Amino acid sequence: MPDNPLRKIPKVDMILESPGFKRLEARFPEALLKDVLREHLDSLRVEIKGGRKSAVPGVEQIVQEVSRQTQALMEPGLKRVINATGVIIHTNLGRSVLAEEAVRAIMKVATGYSNLEYNLEKGTRGSRYGHCTSVLKRLTSAGDALVVNNNAGAVFLVLNTLAEGKEVIISRGELIEIGGSFRIPDVMKKSGAVLREVGTTNRTYIEDFERAIGDNTGLIMKAHTSNYRIRGFTHEASSQELVELGSRYGIPTYFDTGSGFFHAYEGLDHTREPIISAELKTGFDVISFSGDKVLGAPQAGMILGKEEYVDVIKRNPVTRALRPDKFTLAGLEATLLLYLDAASAAQKIPTMAMISESGGGLRKRARRLAAQLKKRCPGAGISVVDTDSEVGGGSFPDMTIPSAGIALIPRAMTVAAFEKHLRECRVPVIARIEHERLLFDMRTVLAHDEADLVEAIVSVYTDAP
Ligand SMILES: *Cc1c(COP(=O)(O)O)cnc(C)c1O
Numbered sequence: 001m002p003d004n005p006l007r008k009i010p011k012v013d014m015i016l017e018s019p020g021f022k023r024l025e026a027r028f029p030e031a032l033l034k035d036v037l038r039e040h041l042d043s044l045r046v047e048i049k050g051g052r053k054s055a056v057p058g059v060e061q062i063v064q065e066v067s068r069q070t071q072a073l074m075e076p077g078l079k080r081v082i083n084a085t086g087v088i089i090h091t092n093l094g095r096s097v098l099a100e101e102a103v104r105a106i107m108k109v110a111t112g113y114s115n116l117e118y119n120l121e122k123g124t125r126g127s128r129y130g131h132c133t134s135v136l137k138r139l140t141s142a143g144d145a146l147v148v149n150n151n152a153g154a155v156f157l158v159l160n161t162l163a164e165g166k167e168v169i170i171s172r173g174e175l176i177e178i179g180g181s182f183r184i185p186d187v188m189k190k191s192g193a194v195l196r197e198v199g200t201t202n203r204t205y206i207e208d209f210e211r212a213i214g215d216n217t218g219l220i221m222k223a224h225t226s227n228y229r230i231r232g233f234t235h236e237a238s239s240q241e242l243v244e245l246g247s248r249y250g251i252p253t254y255f256d257t258g259s260g261f262f263h264a265y266e267g268l269d270h271t272r273e274p275i276i277s278a279e280l281k282t283g284f285d286v287i288s289f290s291g292d293k294v295l296g297a298p299q300a301g302m303i304l305g306k307e308e309y310v311d312v313i314k315r316n317p318v319t320r321a322l323r324p325d326k327f328t329l330a331g332l333e334a335t336l337l338l339y340l341d342a343a344s345a346a347q348k349i350p351t352m353a354m355i356s357e358s359g360g361g362l363r364k365r366a367r368r369l370a371a372q373l374k375k376r377c378p379g380a381g382i383s384v385v386d387t388d389s390e391v392g393g394g395s396f397p398d399m400t401i402p403s404a405g406i407a408l409i410p411r412a413m414t415v416a417a418f419e420k421h422l423r424e425c426r427v428p429v430i431a432r433i434e435h436e437r438l439l440f441d442m443r444t445v446l447a448h449d450e451a452d453l454v455e456a457i458v459s460v461y462t463d464a465p
Contacts, residue, residue: 015059020060020064021033021063021066028070028071032074036070079428084431084440088355089294089395090444091393096296096351097296098297099348101335110327114330128329131333138340144305146304147328148324152182155301157313158288163194167193171204171208198212218252223258224258224274239284254285255274255286258290258395263339263345265355276289286313288303290393294351294355296350296351297336298327301322357443373458380411381408385406387403388403409437415438427452428456
């Protein structure tokens with residue numbers, strides 16, 4: 001085969017000796033560069049053989065590609081992005097942004113030793129589970145508390161401990177699925193508990209629960225319908241009724257409240273999120289919720305309740321498999337301490353602050369950024385608009401918060417292409433597309449994101465208006 005195109009691929013030695021490659025050796029580890037080069041040449045051969053590539057690249061082109069791939073390899077894949085979607089607790093974008101106090105606490109235990117499992121008073125082994133307990137008890141009046149890795153783990157642990165091999169009675173209207181394939185019926189099966197669903201999707205009465213009670217009933221469960229609402233012809237058994245029924249028959253009651261909401265705040269509709277202390281006061285034996293939803297802390301699952309129940313849960317061997325690390329505990333405890341002062345919590349915890357930021361303040365920020373963008377993106381359609389944010393993360397379902405944002409119509413590019421390029425920026429920007437415009441909701445754009453947001457938009461617009 002005289003003109004076999006594979007033969008035209010530059011020889012490895014030639015590439016290694018080229019000035020371009022030598023320059024790369026000053027920037028990147030040599031072994032890594034050679035690996036990337038070999039992999040790139042292999043895939044070039046496959047592409048050319050398969051007829052998917054006709055033009056054979058030269059040395060310079062190959063060196064450039066190796067440089068790009070090596071650079072990408074050496075950058076962390078998990079990185080900061082700008083959330084301009086207006087969804088405050090965005091599960092895909094990392095849920096809660098931590099308070100400065102939480103970050104400082106994490107830094108401290110990360111850069112030195114700590115008393116994670118050491119009792120300073122006695123000079124003996126201590127328990128990692130003790131760290132957040134006292135503040136959780138103070139905030140909620142719970143008898144005891146246990147922190148695990150996340151709320152899905154908490155639900156599993158509660159069911160496995162209190163109802164393995166026994167029936168768990170729950171309303172058909174609460175057989176929830178949280179994103180990412182967490183479904184109550186599936187978790188229940190894995191935990192060894194037996195699902196006993198009662199009532200109908202829209203109407204469940206306390207009598208339905210009572211009729212289902214039998215010799216093998218282990219638990220009465222309530223789950224917060226955190227990401228949907230059933231409206232219209234509906235009825236549900238109240239917390240009060242469930243607790244009363246449980247105590248009449250000597251069956252423990254458990255409420256998976258989802259979000260972890262401690263205080264009633266002005267402007268938020270509290271019929272949509274259960275308040276932890278109120279539910280405990282009603283008399284639930286066990287309650288569980290997430291750390292990184294409305295609570296605004298690191299990912300964690302909180303199990304609160306009467307001492308006797310939390311105690312058996314602690315002694316379940318599975319607890320060890322779900323234990324939180326020291327960073328979680330440090331960040332969580334620091335966040336919980338902020339809640340001791342309810343008013344300042346709403347300002348210092350970013351999740352809470354974003355929920356409560358006023359429309360006026362957001363509009364002012366939108367105007368300021370829009371003015372900068374108009375100057376630097378001549379010809380683009382840029383305007384300040386009213387929009388609606390969401391709390392998200394399975395909290396305050398179905399509720400929108402009036403917000404302000406910036407709308408942008410590119411000149412020579414489609415809105416979809418512009419949106420894609422924004423995701424490829426140095427600091428990627430995640431925006432919404434609405435009514436054929438790009439929309440940047442200011443509610444979730446942090447103060448320290450503003451400059452990078454403007455730079456990203458300007459750079460995409462300048463490359464292709
Ligand atoms: C979010 C949620 C869960 C799962 O919590 P993670 O923190 O995602 O593990 C379980 N139950 C309810 C009601 C929820 O809203």
